[in-house]
Amino acid sequence: MKIKEILDFLQTARIPFSFTGDPEREVDRFSSLSHYREGSFTWIKKQENIPLGMDLTGLALVFVAEDVDGGNAPNVIRTPESKHAFFSSIEHFYAQPEERPAVGQFTYIGPRVKLGRNVRIGHNCTLDGDITIGDDTVIWNSVVLLNRVTVGSRCDIHSGAVIGHDGYAYTEDAGHHKVMVKHFGGVSIGNDVLIGENVCISRGTIDDTVLEDGVKIDALGHIAHNCWFGRNAAMPVPCSVSGSVHVGENAYLAGDIIRNQCTIGENAFVGLGAVVVKDVAPGQTVVGNPAKPFIKRKREEYAIY
Known part of the structure; x- marks a missing residue:
């Protein structure tokens, strides 16, 4: 294809960019920089x-x-969204739709489950329960959704996820005999x-555990009852988030342990392994x-021994 086709796609996708070079130049594949292919x-x-x-x-x-x-370089696309532009172009021109059955083998779907259009289940x-799945959502293999769970459209739930159990x-x-609390809330995604x-x-004890639009949760994470994740919050490596934690819009948690009832403000960044x-x-x-708050020090402030 010609570079012009990629430029047209970026315009259609409303990704800001500038281009220098020859839009008629042919490109026939993509590659990483370290293993560049002609x-x-x-x-x-x-x-x-x-x-x-x-x-x-x-x-x-x-x-x-x-x-x-x-x-x-003879042909350069310069953009503040370079990663998004590059990978979106790969997906647009080279991704092939997967042929998968609507429902895989040995999957149980309870009588109260409501499925949207083009849902795929592995x-x-x-x-099992009051489950609602929105249009174009993909659920992979060995996933468990129980009790009361609502999942929106275009979600991607990977294998082994368990959503909706009591927390x-x-x-x-007085004798420290423990009785588990019955939960009546759900999970809203x-x-x-x-x-x-x-x-x-x-699921929540009374109200729902909530993940708003655009939230991205990496593998092996744990989100306890009553938590609330705002729009586009990200948890890119395994975290343990205790009960009733509120994570603000666009906040970023990187492999952390979060104490119960803490609030992580919008656009906050919690560094790798923080408690x-x-x-x-x-x-x-x-x-x-x-x-603790991260303070970047000037080089001259560090003592040299």
């Missing part, structure tokens, strides 16, 4: 990602971020949500155990 288009994420001594004149087409020097799944909560008497492999999401024991303000970055 005639393909590729992506330079950061300047330091360019292999030492690499001749950029040999690149048929390159996507670059605004702060990356494309050097002497093998060995259990959907871990108990009452006890918005549109365009990703639930990774083997994620566990507990959060108190609220995180909107837009704040916290790191460490216990998590």
Whole structure:
């Protein structure tokens, strides 16, 4: 295909970009920068990602971020959304639709389950209770949805996820005999949500556990009862989020432990492996155990021994 076709797609997708080069140049594949194949288009994420001594004149087409020097590459798409532009182009031109049955083998779908249009459900799944699944949602293999779960449209629930069981909560008497608390809430999942492999999401005790539109949860994470994740919040590596935690819009949790009833403000960033024991303000970055605000120091402030 010609570069012009990619430019037309980016315009249609409303991805901002500028282009220098020859739109009539042919490209016939895509490749990574480190294993570049002749005639393909590729992506330079950061300047330091360019292999030492690499001749950029040999690149048929390159996507670059605004702060990356494309050097002497003959055809350059420059965009503030370089990753999105590059991978969206790959998917648009090269992804092949999967032929999958509507419902896989050995899957149980209860009588109260409501399925939207073009829903796909894998093998060995259990959907049992007041379950509603929106249009174009894909549920992979060995997924369990129980009690009361609502899933929006265009969601992707990966294999092994368990959604809707009662959470871990108990009452006890003076002798410390524990009785588990019966849950009556559900789980409400918005549109365009990703639930990774083997994620566990507990239903609420009275109100629902909620994941709003665009939330992305990576594999092996745990979200306890009564939690609320705002729009486009992300949990990219396994986290343990205790009960009644409120995660704000576009917040980012990276492999953390979050104490119950904490609030993570919108656009906050919780660094890798942090243990959060108190609220995180909107837009704040916290790191460490216990998590504290991250302060970037100038180099001269560090003592040298």
